[in-house]
Amino acid sequence: MINKLKIATATMLFTATAAFPASADDSKIVVGFATAESGFMEAYDKPATDAALIRIDEINAAGGLLGKKIEVVKADTKSDRAEGAKAGLSVLDQGADLVVVSCDYDFGSPAALAAEAAGKVSFFLCAESVKAGIQGVGPHSFSASVLAAVQGATMAEWAYNKKETKTFYRLLDTWTEYNKGICDGFDWMMPKLETKGAKLVGQDTFKNDDPSIAAQISRIKALPKEPDAIMLCTMMPGSVSAVKQIRAAGINSMILNGSGVDGSYWLSAVPDLSNFYVPVQGSIYGDDPNPEVNKFNAAYKAKTGADPSSMYVYPGYVMIDVWAKAVERAKSIDADAVVAELEKMKNEPTLFGPRTFTSELHHQNQTKYLIADTEKGKPSIIDSWTISEPIPLDALLK
Amino acid sequence: MSAASPAIEPNLTTGTIVAKPPRPFVLARRTIITPILLALLMIAIALLTMMTGSRPFNQVIIDVFLRVILVVGLYVFIGNSGVLSFGHIGFTCLGAYVAAWLTINPIMKKMAFSGLPGWLIKTQMPYWEAAIIAAIFAGLAALIFGRILMRLSGIAASIATFAMLAMINTIYSNWETVTGGTSSVVGIPIVRSIWPYLIAAIISIFIAWAHAISRSGLALRAARDEPTAAAASGVDIPRERLVAFVISGAIMGLGGALMAHSIGVVTPDTFYLGLTFITIAMLVVGGMGSLSGGVIGVVFLSALIQTLRWLEAGVSIGDVAFAIPKGLQEIALGIIMIIILALRPAGVFGNREISLTRNRGD
Numbered sequence: 138m139i140n141k142l143k144i145a146t147a148t149m150l151f152t153a154t155a156a157f158p159a160s161a162d163d164s165k166i167v168v169g170f171a172t173a174e175s176g177f178m179e180a181y182d183k184p185a186t187d188a189a190l191i192r193i194d195e196i197n198a199a200g201g202l203l204g205k206k207i208e209v210v211k212a213d214t215k216s217d218r219a220e221g222a223k224a225g226l227s228v229l230d231q232g233a234d235l236v237v238v239s240c241d242y243d244f245g246s247p248a249a250l251a252a253e254a255a256g257k258v259s260f261f262l263c264a265e266s267v268k269a270g271i272q273g274v275g276p277h278s279f280s281a282s283v284l285a286a287v288q289g290a291t292m293a294e295w296a297y298n299k300k301e302t303k304t305f306y307r308l309l310d311t312w313t314e315y316n317k318g319i320c321d322g323f324d325w326m327m328p329k330l331e332t333k334g335a336k337l338v339g340q341d342t343f344k345n346d347d348p349s350i351a352a353q354i355s356r357i358k359a360l361p362k363e364p365d366a367i368m369l370c371t372m373m374p375g376s377v378s379a380v381k382q383i384r385a386a387g388i389n390s391m392i393l394n395g396s397g398v399d400g401s402y403w404l405s406a407v408p409d410l411s412n413f414y415v416p417v418q419g420s421i422y423g424d425d426p427n428p429e430v431n432k433f434n435a436a437y438k439a440k441t442g443a444d445p446s447s448m449y450v451y452p453g454y455v456m457i458d459v460w461a462k463a464v465e466r467a468k469s470i471d472a473d474a475v476v477a478e479l480e481k482m483k484n485e486p487t488l489f490g491p492r493t494f495t496s497e498l499h500h501q502n503q504t505k506y507l508i509a510d511t512e513k514g515k516p517s518i519i520d521s522w523t524i525s526e527p528i529p530l531d532a533l534l535k
Numbered sequence: 536m537s538a539a540s541p542a543i544e545p546n547l548t549t550g551t552i553v554a555k556p557p558r559p560f561v562l563a564r565r566t567i568i569t570p571i572l573l574a575l576l577m578i579a580i581a582l583l584t585m586m587t588g589s590r591p592f593n594q595v596i597i598d599v600f601l602r603v604i605l606v607v608g609l610y611v612f613i614g615n616s617g618v619l620s621f622g623h624i625g626f627t628c629l630g631a632y633v634a635a636w637l638t639i640n641p642i643m644k645k646m647a648f649s650g651l652p653g654w655l656i657k658t659q660m661p662y663w664e665a666a667i668i669a670a671i672f673a674g675l676a677a678l679i680f681g682r683i684l685m686r687l688s689g690i691a692a693s694i695a696t697f698a699m700l701a702m703i704n705t706i707y708s709n710w711e712t713v714t715g716g717t718s719s720v721v722g723i724p725i726v727r728s729i730w731p732y733l734i735a736a737i738i739s740i741f742i743a744w745a746h747a748i749s750r751s752g753l754a755l756r757a758a759r760d761e762p763t764a765a766a767a768s769g770v771d772i773p774r775e776r777l778v779a780f781v782i783s784g785a786i787m788g789l790g791g792a793l794m795a796h797s798i799g800v801v802t803p804d805t806f807y808l809g810l811t812f813i814t815i816a817m818l819v820v821g822g823m824g825s826l827s828g829g830v831i832g833v834v835f836l837s838a839l840i841q842t843l844r845w846l847e848a849g850v851s852i853g854d855v856a857f858a859i860p861k862g863l864q865e866i867a868l869g870i871i872m873i874i875i876l877a878l879r880p881a882g883v884f885g886n887r888e889i890s891l892t893r894n895r896g897d
Contacts, residue, residue: 230591
């Protein structure tokens with residue numbers, strides 16, 4: 138027994154002394170990735186991390202930042218919140234000046250809170266909840282993506298203006314904050330459209346893992362006239378089944394979505410899907426109006442061996458881009474100075490749409506989206522849209 | 536009847552006391568060395584951690600202390616009553632949310648928990664006061680649930696505790712105005728100092744020890760080993776179980792509150808099956824009937840997990856970098872646990888406690 142104690146103690150001692158040698162070094166700038174390298178979040182974190190590394194390579198190849206090389210350190214969150222806090226502290230101990238955390242607010246916040254407590258800038262790779270920033274972490278925290286609410290509002294306004302959609306139906310999957318966020322944006326936009334003659338003809342909810350949404354579908358079928366568009370606030374994997382059931386029931390209305398269903402990997406499950414619209418920050422289909430995006434896609438393929446699987450690759454690139462610009466302008470990596478420069482950004486152009494940060498919101502409440510249309514099972518970019526006014530904070534925080 | 540409970544050899548039977556009229560505190564004096572040794576082990580780990588000065592390692596050890604609290608809480612009920620409970624993490628959940636309700640700043644609280652009563656929204660207290668209240672709250676909840684559940688025994692009791700866990704989880708995942716639903720609760724002050732966790736772990740160890748040698752604890756252990764004989768000797772089994780259930784519920788609540796402060800984020804799904812199984816596994820590997828087993832089981836498995844993680848991240852020996860594939864940690868951990876249980880079905884410690892004299896329990 139004493140032996141076991143000794144072994145246990147020795148193991149702890151060994152682990153303690155061998156792990157994490159760290160010290161700050163003035164000759165380099167350190168970016169720490171406290172993201173998931175294993176577990177289910179890896180599917181979201183890895184592509185965006187790869188995109189971020191591409192931007193870091195570009196900056197280093199062009200001579201670095203403030204004349205210093207950017208060095209990358211990583212710690213695995215294992216898609217676990219408690220491990221996330223450790224990963225955050227681990228990259229901080231390795232001297233991180235910027236702490237990059239998981240895509241999702243729930244899984245990224247423990248590491249972001251650790252960075253906030255240490256007075257460092259943190260960036261969520263692609264979280265789309267308003268909490269991923271000042272509201273849920275603190276004044277040094279940002280998100281690289283766009284609020285889910287903007288996606289819902291963009292689709293509603295675009296459909297009304299460009300597709301002459303008059304009647305809308307709202308179908309919400311109550312599973313996640315992200316889904317609710319899309320519909321919150323739709324709800325904020327709808328009264329504005331109603332003053333111009335649009336109409337919300339009905340609404341319903343379901344849950345992502347419902348095996349059947351037959352009840353919801355029969356209520357849509359019971360309407361006197363098929364709605365022009367269904368705002369579908371949902372995400373993978375339940376979205377595939379929902380779309381399939383809607384089309385199988387013979388409902389051919391436009392289906393409007395959030396960015397969460399972008400990608401062609403699932404389209405074979407719903408053969409010949411048409412009239413299906415998704416807002417995206419950039420096109421993974423090789424037809425982005427900006428040739429630079431197509432160049433990035435090629436660079437991504439060269440680095441990882443595969444094309445981007447969805448637009449959630451892109452925020453990682455944007456993140457390093459805007460942060461590096463802020464560091465250049467602040468001429469310092471001091472967190473407060475960098476935050477001040479980030480907050481000065483107003484419609485700062487990036488490869489994937491303009492970015493604005495203010496002292497109230499470290500997230501995008503109005504930005505340009507490309508509209509991807511799937512016809513006969515083939516997605517392509519058909520348009521772009523920017524909502525007419527930014528979504529106010531109180532609509533986001535409700 | 537004796538054939539039905541073969542491997543269990545109680546070290547603290549009622550027999551040893553009844554045999555000769557006991558002097559006051561004789562049992563306490565004879566057994567106190569166990570919690571003292573365990574506390575010294577905890578202190579040694581804490582001092583060692585302080586010397587490394589590594590923040591992530593500090594966090595790892597905070598996690599170890601939290602697990603110690605939870606596993607000690609489990610031991611108080613499971614170890615002494617012999618009834619496997621899958622529901623105790625529910626009390627951890629209750630404790631964590633009480634900590635959230637009491638420590639988040641009122642402005643944020645108003646936004647996140649609009650359904651809380653006004654006086655509770657206005658309250659904001661230091662984390663340690665909140666942790667004590669969380670423990671009391673979880674203990675009260677255990678009292679209410681336990682009044683009903685403790686009448687059951689065997690597998691029925693285990694399943695009923697599991698049903699309780701599912702119930703607590705469902706309520707906390709859906710009562711949006713009071714718990715924030717499935718969204719993360721944020722704004723809980725983060726405590727990164729290792730000492731509060733150390734103190735709480737040591738307090739839990741001493742409570743568990745005091746309960747085990749108390750009249751109620753001894754009666755419960757007697758009922759665990761020989762229910763018929765214990766009942767015939769006048770032991771009110773549901774009552775003694777209830778006492779243990781409430782004490783263990785309170786310890787779990789304390790652990791939950793501190794867990795909330797260790798990462799600053801609380802969600803209902805943190806306190807569900809994953810945490811239930813890892814804590815039960817630690818108790819079983821260490822030795823279900825032994826306080827030392829529970830505590831050292833945590834330390835041992837945590838050290839193992841940490842070493843495997845560190846191997847996953849990669850080490851270099853000389854010029855050769857070496858790393859095990861990612862995800863192997865979980866597999867290796869499972870294999871090692873199977874080996875331990877194959878060799879020692881009653882866990883590493885079985886029913887014995889550590890002490891300075893060898894195998895006192897036998």
